[in-house]
Structure formats: structure tokens, C-alpha cells
Amino acid sequence: MAATLSPDSWQYRQLNANTPGLNYLSDALIKLAEAGHPVVAGSADLQYSNGLARFAARFPDRFIQFGISEQNMVTAAAGLATTGMVPFVATFASFLGLLCCEQIRMDVAYCGQPVRLIGHHTGISLGFYGASHHATEDIATMRSIAGLTVVSPADGPQLAAAIAASVDHDKPIYFRIGRGREPIVYPDDTAFAFGKAIAHGCGEELAIIACGLPVHPAIEVAKKLNAEGRSIGVIDMPTIKPIDREAIIEAASRARVMMTVEEHNIVGGLGAAVAEVLCDEGMGVKLVRHGIRDEYSLIAPPTHLYAHYKLDAAGIEDTVRAIIG
Amino acid sequence: MRSVSSSNYAPSAGQVARLREKARFIRLETIRLIEIAKVGHYSSVFSVAEILAALYYDVMSIRHGEPDWPDRDRFLLAKGHAAVGLFPILSEYGYISKAVLDGYTRLGNPLGDHPDMRKVPGVDFSSGSLGHALSAGFGMAMGGRMQGKDFHVFVVLGDGEMQEGQVWEAAMAAAHHKTSRLVAIVDRNGFQLDGAVDDVIGVEPLDEKWRAFGWEVHVVDGHNLYDLTTVLRKITADTSRRAPVCVIAKTVKGKGVSFMETDLGWHLGYLAPPDAERAVQEIMSREI
Numbered sequence: 001m002a003a004t005l006s007p008d009s010w011q012y013r014q015l016n017a018n019t020p021g022l023n024y025l026s027d028a029l030i031k032l033a034e035a036g037h038p039v040v041a042g043s044a045d046l047q048y049s050n051g052l053a054r055f056a057a058r059f060p061d062r063f064i065q066f067g068i069s070e071q072n073m074v075t076a077a078a079g080l081a082t083t084g085m086v087p088f089v090a091t092f093a094s095f096l097g098l099l100c101c102e103q104i105r106m107d108v109a110y111c112g113q114p115v116r117l118i119g120h121h122t123g124i125s126l127g128f129y130g131a132s133h134h135a136t137e138d139i140a141t142m143r144s145i146a147g148l149t150v151v152s153p154a155d156g157p158q159l160a161a162a163i164a165a166s167v168d169h170d171k172p173i174y175f176r177i178g179r180g181r182e183p184i185v186y187p188d189d190t191a192f193a194f195g196k197a198i199a200h201g202c203g204e205e206l207a208i209i210a211c212g213l214p215v216h217p218a219i220e221v222a223k224k225l226n227a228e229g230r231s232i233g234v235i236d237m238p239t240i241k242p243i244d245r246e247a248i249i250e251a252a253s254r255a256r257v258m259m260t261v262e263e264h265n266i267v268g269g270l271g272a273a274v275a276e277v278l279c280d281e282g283m284g285v286k287l288v289r290h291g292i293r294d295e296y297s298l299i300a301p302p303t304h305l306y307a308h309y310k311l312d313a314a315g316i317e318d319t320v321r322a323i324i325g
Numbered sequence: 326m327r328s329v330s331s332s333n334y335a336p337s338a339g340q341v342a343r344l345r346e347k348a349r350f351i352r353l354e355t356i357r358l359i360e361i362a363k364v365g366h367y368s369s370v371f372s373v374a375e376i377l378a379a380l381y382y383d384v385m386s387i388r389h390g391e392p393d394w395p396d397r398d399r400f401l402l403a404k405g406h407a408a409v410g411l412f413p414i415l416s417e418y419g420y421i422s423k424a425v426l427d428g429y430t431r432l433g434n435p436l437g438d439h440p441d442m443r444k445v446p447g448v449d450f451s452s453g454s455l456g457h458a459l460s461a462g463f464g465m466a467m468g469g470r471m472q473g474k475d476f477h478v479f480v481v482l483g484d485g486e487m488q489e490g491q492v493w494e495a496a497m498a499a500a501h502h503k504t505s506r507l508v509a510i511v512d513r514n515g516f517q518l519d520g521a522v523d524d525v526i527g528v529e530p531l532d533e534k535w536r537a538f539g540w541e542v543h544v545v546d547g548h549n550l551y552d553l554t555t556v557l558r559k560i561t562a563d564t565s566r567r568a569p570v571c572v573i574a575k576t577v578k579g580k581g582v583s584f585m586e587t588d589l590g591w592h593l594g595y596l597a598p599p600d601a602e603r604a605v606q607e608i609m610s611r612e613i
Contacts, residue, residue, distance in 0.1 A: 040471065064467060064502070072460045072494035079464025082442075082450065084395075085471060087464075102454060103491075107461060111451050112443055 019180030022051030024156030025118065028163035029055045029088055033062060037167060040080055042089035044070045050090040050120045051180065070095045074103040074117065081113035088163075092126070093119030093176055097138025101145075108172045109147040116166060117174045122152075123213065123263030124292070124309065125179040127302035135176075136292045140268025142174040143241040149194060150241040152176040152270075154215035155185045158238055161192035169194055176212065176240075181302075183216040185236070195239045197247035201226070203233030205324050207255035208316075209248065211237045211270050214261040217313035221320055230324065240273055248277045252285045257323055262291040263311055290319050334558035336383065336551060344550045345613065347378040352581050352608045354413035356601055362430040365438070367604075368579035368591040370410030372514035373481060375548045375613065376574055380479055381414045384557040390419040392447040398476050401462050404483035404512060405439035405452030412436050412445070420447030456489025458482065459509060463495045466504035466569075477506045477561055485517030487528040493538065499569040500539025507569040508560055509540070512547065514578035516589050535571040547574025548613050581608050 032039045033055075042064040047053040056063035066073040070091050077087035096104070096119040108115045119138055126133040142150045149171050153159040159177055166173060197209075200219050210218040215236045222232040233255065235247055252258055258278070260271035271289030278287060292309060306312040310319050336344070351374045359365030381387070385398040392415075402411055409429070416426040421436070428434040435444030439453035450461045462480040469476050486492060499507050511531065519525050528534075535542045543560070545552045553574065560570050578592070579585025582604045596604055 038472075040468075061471065066498060067501070069491075069494035069498060071491045072463070072498055075457045075460035075491070076464030076467065076495070076498070079450065079461035079466075080468040081464075082461075083465055083468030083472065083474075085468045103457065103460075106451065106454050107457055110443070 019051070021156040021178065021180030021182050023054060023180075024160045025090070025120075025163070025177070026051045026054035028160040030058050032163070032167065033059050038085045040064060040085045040087045042066055042073050042077060042087055044068055044073050044091040044095070046091055050118065052090060070100050071103050074100045074115070075107045077115045078107040078111055078113040081115050086114055086116065088116040088118055090118035090120055092133060093122035093135035093138045094133055096174070097135055097141050101141050104142070104148065104174070105145050109145045112147060113172060114170050115172050116163075117172070118177060119174060120177045121179045122176045123178070124297045124305045125181070125213070125263070125302050127305055128299045130299050131296045134297045136263075136265045136297060137268065138174075138176060139240055139262070139264050139270060140272070142176075143273060144268075147171060148241065149173045149239065150176065151194070151239050152211040153238050154212060154236050155182045156180070157184065157186040157188050157190045158192060160188075161186075161190050162194075162238065165192045165194060178213050182213050185216050185219065192238070195242045195244055197244035198236040198238070199247065200234040200236065201232075202251065203255050204231040205255065206232045206257050206259055206320060207235065207251035208232065208259045208261060208320070209235045209237050209251065209270065209274055210261040211240060213263050214311050214316065217311070217316050218261050220313045221317045224317065225320065232320065232324075237270060240270055243273050243277060245277050248274055249281055249283070252278055252281075252283045255285065258285050258287040259320065259323060260287065260289050260291070261311070261316060264291050265294055266291040267294050288319075288323055290316070332555065332559070334555045334562065336554045336558075340383065340554070341550045344375070344378045344382055344554065347382045348374040348550070348613065349608055351377055351410045351413060353605060355410050356596060356604055356608075358409050358412065358426070358429045359595065360601065361427075364593065364595045365409055366406045366593055367582075367596065368585050369404060369407045369483070371580045371582065371585065372547070372576040372578050373404075373407055373512050374410060374581065375550050375553055376481060376510055376512065377410055377414060379550060379553045379557055381418075383554050384561060385479065386476070387418065392418070392420040396474055396476055399449040399462065399465050399478040401450045401458040401478070401480045402440055402452055403455065403458030403480050403486060408436075408438065408440040411440060415445065415447040418447060421445060455483065455486045456491040459492050459495035459499070462507055462509075463499045463502075463504055466499070466507040467502065469506060470504070475506065477508055479508045479510065481510045481512060483517070484511055484513045484515065484522050484528060484531070485525065487511065487531065488526045496535065496538040496540065503567050504569050505566045508557075508572065509535075509569065510572045510574055512576055513573050514576040516578045516592065518592050520589065531573055535573070539568055540571045541566060541568045542571050542573065544573045544575065547576035548580055581611060581613055583607060
């Protein structure tokens with residue numbers, strides 16, 4: 001069960017050179033395990049990609065290598081949970097959110113097992129790996145599964161805080177995380193509460209609601225434009241389900257236009273979740289859903305893709321200026 | 326058939342007779358309950374009646390009235406459509422009331438075509454979608470090991486289910502991680518919904534497949550309570566084994582009712598009263 005590649009080896013260092021954010025996952029789990037929490041980590045042949053090798057080196061008996069068998073991993077995690085363990089199983093978000101959909105629905109969520117699913121390298125962060133490795137539908141599939149909490153942290157500290165908070169959360173959770181290159185938004189001691197949005201200023205011209213990686217550039221754009229005298233607020237919505245309805249209602253009652261930003265198809269994702277709340281509440285505010293426009297993302301290095309899909313700061317700024325004039 | 330040599334593990338004649346009565350009880354209750362729903366998987370239960378009887382009334386370590394006893398042996402019915410044969414057992418163990426049992430499939434009742442762990446005490450894992458349960462059982466065996474518990478996990482799978490890829494993912498992982506307390510029992514009754522398993526998508530050589538995946542394999546007559554009980558007792562008593570175990574139980578779909586044994590159309594059906602009476606009479610009079 002032990003890791004075969006030491007975290008001190010050059011291979012491991014190379015794998016992690018550009019992904020410092022990955023350590024947050026393992027370190028948060030190590031903290032839980034050290035505190036006596038019955039966590040188990042599982043990986044499907046990606047322990048260096050998701051950084052769980054670090055946890056495996058520290059707690060070899062609490063790490064399960066599943067090999068390339070994601071569906072087996074998800075169902076086995078549910079079985080483990082029935083015995084009182086709390087499994088965190090990780091693989092690429094594209095595999096969890098689509099390949100393992102039925103296992104997540106039937107074995108984890110329907111059975112009500114407190115499994116923690118970690119879908120990493122989400123969105124288009126895998127760049128030139130292409131559509132098979134891009135996860136632009138996982139919010140849509142996961143949030144349609146009853147009983148599943150869906151969390152998309154903006155950065156490593158928020159992920160760590162969410163994992164710490166999960167000790168008191170007895171429901172299954174899907175964590176949608178990046179590849180560890182996300183710019184840091186929050187300090188290491190940031191707080192996290194499931195179902196609670198975090199407001200970064202309130203806007204009268206535009207309220208941006210974002211989750212995951214685009215939160216950082218959205219905040220930067222708002223800062224820049226507000227310095228020009230505009231009024232733009234950003235709401236970080238890390239819990240997509242259950243969504244913070246009150247935060248949406250409040251933002252919609254102040255802002256002339258709403259905008260969502262997500263590294264996901266605009267069909268079924270954060271934008272759709274926000275639209276549902278606005279419709280339910282009869283709020284006629286205009287909502288611009290910004291993200292992947294119902295297409296299969298192109299092949300390119302990640303930074304090129306973020307620029308192409310206007311999900312970086314420059315792209316978000318362009319989009320915002322086009323909306324508010 | 327006495328293919329397994331007598332040993333310390335062999336049940337006495339009295340024990341076999343008692344298990345035979347339990348298997349008869351399972352078949353009769355299945356007919357009674359399906360009469361409520363007016364459709365059900367009789368023959369899928371009949372092929373595993375002896376397996377269920379041996380496990381629940383001899384082999385498994387479980388406690389009456391304590392479905393959540395943490396050290397209990399676990400049971401997973403991968404072929405969940407045979408749940409109608411499991412519910413009467415759970416009722417006998419005091420996990421579900423007679424009133425609930427008698428409300429099988431009625432609006433709001435927890436008992437449906439497949440076992441549901443959230444609704445039915447004593448069901449260790451929900452099933453219905455084939456191919457999942459061995460993975461769940463593997464996870465339970467890993468969880469037991471991590472906590473220093475020595476319970477066994479029994480998973481009863483259908484032979485058509487061998488066509489599901491996830492079964493083999495679990496088989497590979499369980500052997501790799503040496504979950505020696507995981508016991509898969511394959512109900513080799515030879516039939517699935519679209520016909521004979523060998524005609525639909527052949528699964529043979531089954532014993533060689535499991536062996537090649539690193540499992541200890543036993544092939545038994547799944548209706549011979551003497552052999553079945555002996556093998557299962559032996560498996561649970563062996564603490565030196567370092568591999569999971571697969572028992573391939575050669576069975577007959579619809580066993581116990583002659584007109585079901587020869588007609589594969591009985592995978593899913595309804596015994597109208599005259600046929601039901603015939604079936605009950607046969608079950609009462611025949612010795613399996």
C-alpha cells in the first residue's frame with residue numbers, strides 16, 4: 001500500500017514543480033489523520049498528479065492504490081464508509097464526473113455514505129490533453145445527484161478549510177479542484193462553511209458570481225474597474241450545492257446585471273444553478289453566463305485555453321466591459 | 326453428490342435437514358410475496374435458496390435483532406433482483422417486522438425488487454445495478470482490515486453479471502490487496518434475461534478466470550447443502566489464506582419447481598393461482 005516514489009525523489013519534485021497547490025489536499029488529510037479521524041485516501045494511478053503520494057508516505061496503511069479502475073474505487077469507497085472509515089478518493093474530474101456517475105449516484109449518494117470524491121484537474125486545466133481529460137460537465141452531473149454536496153474551492157487554502165470542515169458534514173461530497181496551479185485568494189487560516197458564499201464587495205452595476213479558478217481573476221478585474229469608479233462586486237460561490245440562495249438574492253436585488261464565471265460548460269453549471277434561483281424567486285435581472293459555450297474545448301497549453309475562452313483576467317475584463325459598457 | 330470429502334467442517338445430517346427446511350421456507354415465502362406484486366424473479370431466488378440458507382443459518386456470524394452489530398459478517402446480494410428471497414430471512418432475524426414483509430412492494434414499503442440499505446435493516450449494501458457489489462464488498466473487507474476486525478464479506482453474484490467490467494476491476498484489486506476475508510459466490514445457473522449465458526456472452530472458463538485473477542477457487546453443487554456448507558465453513562475457518570475466495574456454485578435456475586427448471590422464460594414472471602399451487606406442492610414434497 002505504500003507509495004513507491006518518495007516525495008523527495010526528483011521525479012516527484014518535477015511532477016510537483018508547477019503545482020504547489022496540490023500539497024493542500026494531502027496536508028489537510030494528514031492533519032485529519034493525525035487528529036485521529038478515520039480518513040482513508042484512495043487514488044486510481046494518479047497519486048503524483050493529485051499529490052496523495054505525500055499522504056501515502058505518511059500513512060501508508062491508510063492509502064489504497066486502486067490502479068486504473070475509477071468505478072471500482074468509487075464503489076469500494078462506499079463499502080469502506082459503511083465500516084466507519086471516511087474515504088477521500090481522487091482522480092481526474094472528467095472520470096469522476098462522467099465515467100463514475102452511476103457509482104456516485106447509486107453507491108455513494110443513494111446509499112448516503114460520507115465518501116469524499118476529489119475530482120482534480122477539473123475544467124480545461126489539462127490543456128493539450130484534450131477533451132477526454134477536460135471536465136466541463138462535472139458540475140452539471142454532480143449537482144443533479146440528490147444528496148450530494150458539490151464544492152468548487154477557489155484555491156488550496158479554501159480546499160484545506162473545506163476538508164477540515166467536512167469532519168462535521170455527514171453527507172457525501174464532491175470536491176471539484178484544479179491542478180494545483182491556482183493563484184491564491186485566501187490566507188491559510190481562511191474559514192469555510194458549507195453552503196455559504198463569500199462576498200468580495202457588492203456591486204450596483206454588476207455582480208459576478210464565480211467558483212473555482214476564475215474567482216481570483218474575477219476579483220482582480222473588479223478591483224481594477226472599481227478603481228476606475230465602476231461598481232462591481234464578486235461573490236465566490238464555493239458550494240454549488242446546496243447553493244447560497246440568500247447571497248444570490250441579495251446580489252440580484254442590488255445589481256443591475258448578474259454574471260457567472262465558471263470553468264465549465266454554461267449548460268448545467270454554476271450559471272444554470274444561479275439562474276434557477278433567480279427564476280424561482282421571480283427576479284427579472286439579466287444574467288450573463290460566462291464559461292465554455294456548449295462546445296468541446298480545444299487543445300492548447302492551459303494558459304492559452306484560459307485566454308481563448310476568456311477565463312483569465314484579460315478575458316473576464318473584456319467580457320465585463322462588454323456587459324456594463 | 327459428495328464431492329467434498331467429509332471433514333471437521335462437514336455438517337451433520339440433522340444440520341443439513343434443518344438447512345433444507347430453511348431453503349424450502351425461502352422458496353415458499355418467495356412465492357407468497359410475489360403473489361402480492363404479481364410479478365417477480367422466482368427462478369433467480371430458487372437457484373440461490375440453498376446458498377442463502379447455508380450462509381444465513383449456518384456460516385455467517387450475525388446476531389438476531391442486531392442488524393448493525395459492527396463485527397457481523399457482511400452479506401451483499403450483487404444479483405439484487407433475488408432480494409425477495411432475502412427479505413423473509415431478515416424478517417426471521419427480527420430485522421424487519423412481519424407487517425413490513427407482508428407489505429412487500431406496496432406504496433411506501435421499504436421492500437422492493439432490490440435490497441436497499443437505507444430502508445431495510447440487515448441489508449449491508451444496496452444493489453440493483455449489476456456489477457457494483459463486489460467493489461463494495463472489497464471496500465468493506467479493506468475497512469475491516471484497517472480496523473483490525475475479522476469479519477467476512479460474502480457477495481453473491483449472478484453468472485450473467487460476470488459480463489460487467491467492474492466485477493473484474495474489483496476482482497483484480499481484491500487479489501492485489503489480499504483481502505482474504507472477501508468471499509464471492511457465483512450463482513452459475515446458466516441463464517440471464519436474454520437467454521443462456523453461454524449464448525448471450527459466454528463467461529467460461531469461469532474457474533480459470535477467477536484463478537487467473539489471483540483468487541482461490543472452489544466449484545460446488547450449489548444445491549447440495551452438505552457440500553456447500555462444508556466448503557463455506559472451511560473457507561471461514563482458514564485464517565492462513567492470503568487471497569480472496571470465489572465459490573462457483575453450479576445451480577439450476579428455478580430449482581425446486583420442475584416447470585421452471587426447464588423453461589427459461591421464468592426469469593421474470595407471475596405464477597397464477599393454479600400454477601402457484603403446483604409449485605408450492607412440488608416444493609413441499611421434493612427433497613433437494
